[in-house]
Amino acid sequence: MTECSDWHVLADRMRRCVACSELAASRQHVVVGEAPPSARLMFVGEAPGASEDEQGRPFVGKAGQVLDAALVAAGLSRDEVAVANVLKCRPPGNRRPLPAEIGNCRGWLTAQLDLVRPALVVPLGLTSIAWFLGPSKLLLREVRGRVHDVDGLRVLPTYHPSGALRYGPNGEPMRALRADIALAASLAT
Numbered sequence: 712m713t714e715c716s717d718w719h720v721l722a723d724r725m726r727r728c729v730a731c732s733e734l735a736a737s738r739q740h741v742v743v744g745e746a747p748p749s750a751r752l753m754f755v756g757e758a759p760g761a762s763e764d765e766q767g768r769p770f771v772g773k774a775g776q777v778l779d780a781a782l783v784a785a786g787l788s789r790d791e792v793a794v795a796n797v798l799k800c801r802p803p804g805n806r807r808p809l810p811a812e813i814g815n816c817r818g819w820l821t822a823q824l825d826l827v828r829p830a831l832v833v834p835l836g837l838t839s840i841a842w843f844l845g846p847s848k849l850l851l852r853e854v855r856g857r858v859h860d861v862d863g864l865r866v867l868p869t870y871h872p873s874g875a876l877r878y879g880p881n882g883e884p885m886r887a888l889r890a891d892i893a894l895a896a897s898l899a900t
């Protein structure tokens with residue numbers, strides 16, 4: 712995938728980040744994310760898992776397969792969309808990101824959004840949704856599937872692919888995830 716040079720400059724800085732000492736010590740890769748220059752849609756997950764940490768790419772494990780399948784069903788491919796995470800480093804044992812870690816990493820995602828300037832952002836799961844909408848008592852089923860205006864940024868929250876997987880391939884969260892990604896594709900392309 713070709714990304715704009717500013718993205719590469721930013722990525723190089725991210726790879727040297729040691730703001731979270733525990734994560735910096737345990738990571739194999741800083742998973743910067745991916746953004747083709749023409750991307751109009753940007754997906755934002757929570758944090759890299761084991762496969763992502765190993766390969767240095769976002770959403771390449773089981774959750775990534777679910778995301779890819781939903782993209783294809785919506786007429787899109789991974790090469791056309793930007794993908795990033797709230798945290799760029801894997802929390803040990805895949806624990807939830809700590810508030811301090813989310814704070815330390817905040818500037819990186821903000822800079823990525825400024826560079827990509829997506830027409831629509833799709834936060835995947837509650838950690839990412841809270842990053843965009845604020846951490847008030849959010850119920851995923853109440854905020855998903857519709858566009859929220861966040862200081863001029865259009866945000867369409869949906870389930871995290873791993874969360875949807877827990878309810879099975881025919882569960883309601885998977886159906887909602889697929890429907891929301893299809894809606895995102897129709898709004899942003």
Ligand code: URA
Nearest residue numbers: 756757758759769770
């Ligand atoms: N889960 C995420 O939130 N992000 C990834 O990159 C992989 C799994």
